[in-house]
Amino acid sequence: MEKMYITYLKNSIPPLLVLIFVVCIHYTITYVVLEPTRRFLLPPPHSIIYEGFFVPKHRDEIIRGLLITTKVSLIGLSIAYIIGFITALLMSQAKWIERSLYPWAVFTQTVPILALVPIIGFWFGFDILARIIVVVIISIFPIIINTLTGLRGASSNLHDLLTLHNATRWTRATKLMIPYSLPDMFTGLRTSAGLAIIGSIVGDFFFGRGSPGLGMLLKAYGQRLRTEELLSATLVSCLLGITVFWCFSYMGRKLVGHWSESWSS
Amino acid sequence: MADPVLTFSNVSKSFKEIRALEEVNFSINQGEFLALIGPSGCGKSTVLRLASGLDKQTTGEIDILTKKVGYVFQDPTLFPWRTVRKNVELLAELENYDKETIYKKTEEILSLVGLTEFENHYPIALSGGMKMRASLARSLLLDPELFLFDEPFGALDLITRGRLNLELMQLYVKKKFTSMFVTHSVEEGIFLSSRVIVFSGRPGKIKGEFKIPFEYPRDPKIKFSSAFGKLSLEISKVLEENS
Numbered sequence: 389m390e391k392m393y394i395t396y397l398k399n400s401i402p403p404l405l406v407l408i409f410v411v412c413i414h415y416t417i418t419y420v421v422l423e424p425t426r427r428f429l430l431p432p433p434h435s436i437i438y439e440g441f442f443v444p445k446h447r448d449e450i451i452r453g454l455l456i457t458t459k460v461s462l463i464g465l466s467i468a469y470i471i472g473f474i475t476a477l478l479m480s481q482a483k484w485i486e487r488s489l490y491p492w493a494v495f496t497q498t499v500p501i502l503a504l505v506p507i508i509g510f511w512f513g514f515d516i517l518a519r520i521i522v523v524v525i526i527s528i529f530p531i532i533i534n535t536l537t538g539l540r541g542a543s544s545n546l547h548d549l550l551t552l553h554n555a556t557r558w559t560r561a562t563k564l565m566i567p568y569s570l571p572d573m574f575t576g577l578r579t580s581a582g583l584a585i586i587g588s589i590v591g592d593f594f595f596g597r598g599s600p601g602l603g604m605l606l607k608a609y610g611q612r613l614r615t616e617e618l619l620s621a622t623l624v625s626c627l628l629g630i631t632v633f634w635c636f637s638y639m640g641r642k643l644v645g646h647w648s649e650s651w652s653s
Numbered sequence: 654m655a656d657p658v659l660t661f662s663n664v665s666k667s668f669k670e671i672r673a674l675e676e677v678n679f680s681i682n683q684g685e686f687l688a689l690i691g692p693s694g695c696g697k698s699t700v701l702r703l704a705s706g707l708d709k710q711t712t713g714e715i716d717i718l719t720k721k722v723g724y725v726f727q728d729p730t731l732f733p734w735r736t737v738r739k740n741v742e743l744l745a746e747l748e749n750y751d752k753e754t755i756y757k758k759t760e761e762i763l764s765l766v767g768l769t770e771f772e773n774h775y776p777i778a779l780s781g782g783m784k785m786r787a788s789l790a791r792s793l794l795l796d797p798e799l800f801l802f803d804e805p806f807g808a809l810d811l812i813t814r815g816r817l818n819l820e821l822m823q824l825y826v827k828k829k830f831t832s833m834f835v836t837h838s839v840e841e842g843i844f845l846s847s848r849v850i851v852f853s854g855r856p857g858k859i860k861g862e863f864k865i866p867f868e869y870p871r872d873p874k875i876k877f878s879s880a881f882g883k884l885s886l887e888i889s890k891v892l893e894e895n896s
Binding site: 543545546548549550551552553554555559563564567568570644646647648649652 | 727776
């Protein structure tokens, strides 16, 4: 038990040192580099924290925004996961399916999402649904590609073993390919989780209507030159991203860490 | 005498332009342990793939009398998300054995290969030798009548390899499965088998055949006997001729 705490401490010290370093630089810029009249460009860390988290009005805005953004991201990510997994599974079953779908998977990755956002808004309105669609488009690619890599990863000997025992396509998929894909699938999910949050904020930012998530707050604070709140909302967005990333890492380690080399701690 | 379990008559195999096997003729009798020795890339593994039906020969006839064929690959091919026990049960599951039979047989086989205390370990936690034992156990559980081994111990260190040779020989004595064992180690081939077939390099052709006279069960010490040494020398000579 004690050992665990020590490792835990050891692991957290380096990033904490970086944090202290960054905060020092931040203060230096605010108080040394910037003249007092231009200090609004980068307010000191303590006033960012104060304005964002201790002024009740801002705090409530940010918490509500956080909840909406989280909700949209998670719904979008779940849908992206279901569609992505099924797509990858289909692609793994036949070369022609893979050839037919692959370009479209790449399309979701390369399309300038900013160009699509207004169109999605026209078609689906400017509220939750449209934002979820943006999230799905932005986060589906890593799920498809990583899951597909995993599904294809089993060696030919493993496949031969099943062939020798007359395994059906179904047996092959459920007993070999899907379990084999899990470590890669979690890698994809972890990447997509971060993207889902970005997608949710981007959608929100551009639609600017409906229930305000973090994106809309960022936009409003930016327009009103409220640098303190803007930076605290940004900070919250980052923390959300880190939390989600960490949750999926944890899930991956718990679910496949006991057998997968890439996920064992 | 009963018909041979497996017969190759004039079997050739080509992959596109490359001729892998040419006019291969041999047969294996019931209970025989045949070793196939040859340089790497000479088509030894292809012989196993043809025998098991994983590949189809280009020309020639293959007659096989049994459907119960066990196949042990070069690597242990364990499923990493299954424990040792679940891995050993895998093929029986695929063959739809009932649960009780699977359980009982697994108990027996695990103790036979000495893995009982590791039954709940995942392959990631096993040594190379233990993984190979689990792989053997998995095939053994189906009581194969013909056992095909594709250089199963090639990746192991010499000490583990020697131990597994001994264990396999003891299993063979106990279960009397007919075997075809591919290897490029002359010593391993002689120690295990009752007959050795030597293959030439590509395209694979049979260059020589040797009866191995030692009685089963064999003692590892026979490797140091003069008869063993003489056989190794002869086989090595054939192996090195223009290959």
